[in-house]
Amino acid sequence: MKIVVIGGTGLIGSKLVTRLGEYGHEAVAAARNTGVDTLTGEGLAEVLSGAAVVIDVSNSPSFEESAVMQFFETSTRNLLAAESEAGVGHHVALSVVGTERLPDSGYFQAKLAQERLIEKAGIPFSLVHATQFFEFTRTIADAASTDGRTVRIAPVLYQPIAGDEVAKEVGRTAVGSPLNGRVEIAGPEQFRMDEFFRDALAAWGDPRQVVTDPDARYFGAELHERSLVPGEGAVLGEIRYADWPGRV
Template structure:
């Protein structure tokens, strides 16, 4: 089985490729680094030739503002058109829990637009909604902005997940028949964003203190308490925050 992983050199994509290859599948990493550009369409037809399954693990370089919406909408259209030409039998896509609830955020709106295109494409598909990766906590800090050693964050609940768990789930989905539905995956621990980010910063021995602000924007959206909480049927993964942090690059850094 030939499986092409779009974004195959990124955080999740490269792990999907590794899992698939370890299981004996022909996994091809496709990304800008390998000459494949989903925004311009350059290299797509060549990369998808003979592909049975495509896993879309691509992500916007700029997760803020309208460029993120434009990336997801255009990339999904180009990729699905190329899949139709190649006769791909299963489109697998990673998206985010709450994509349909945060239309004020260009990032979430772009994810939702891509999902709509997938469902309307006629190509058999499986969409995986994941909660925030633990690795994404740093992006939350950067997006929130630090002023006078303080970071204002929403106290909305999140249930972060290890990217390794998400990659393994995507690999399993890719080698099984299309579900033509959306599945959800989350980590084991539900807690407030403000709390887990403070734990993350403390683990890095950062002097920054988190200030709770219910109106603090999250990638352009003001969150309600359960805006990012997965559904009851979501698969709960085993790796908790403390276990992830102990094995992460942050813990291994020589501060």
């Protein structure tokens, strides 16, 4: 089965292409560096020819509010239109747990806009909502550090997941029947977010102090107790952060 992975040269996309190929599928990585640009539509018709499934794991190069909204709306419209022309039978998109719960975040609102376009397109679809990746721990810590000496984190629930397990579940969803809905995935353990980052920075030997701050923002959004964790019925990974090779 031909499966086109939009964003197929990135963190999750490259893992997907490898995993799908190992299971005998024709997995094609589509990205700007392979001649496919979803913002302009360049290369879409060619790469989607004969595709049964499209997986979109692409991401905006900018998280600025207007730029990220433009990226997800424009690229998703172009991609869905090209899929309709090509007769693609299943559109899979990777999104984020909590998109509907963080109205103050321009990024989350852009992902929500993407999901609404997918839901209305008429192409059978599946949405995979993942929690934060282990691989983004340093990025999140840096975003929460404004003075270079402290990292301000809210004491809310936090349940990150390894990128390998995200790729595994997205791939499994892609080769199955369309959900026409969503599945949530998360790591096997819940933490308090401030405690998780305090332990992570200590393991890195990072001298910054993690300050517990109930008012700390997460990429501009106010967090509540369960803003970032899934509901009941989520698919849970098996890799614990303490056992993940990239944690230090």
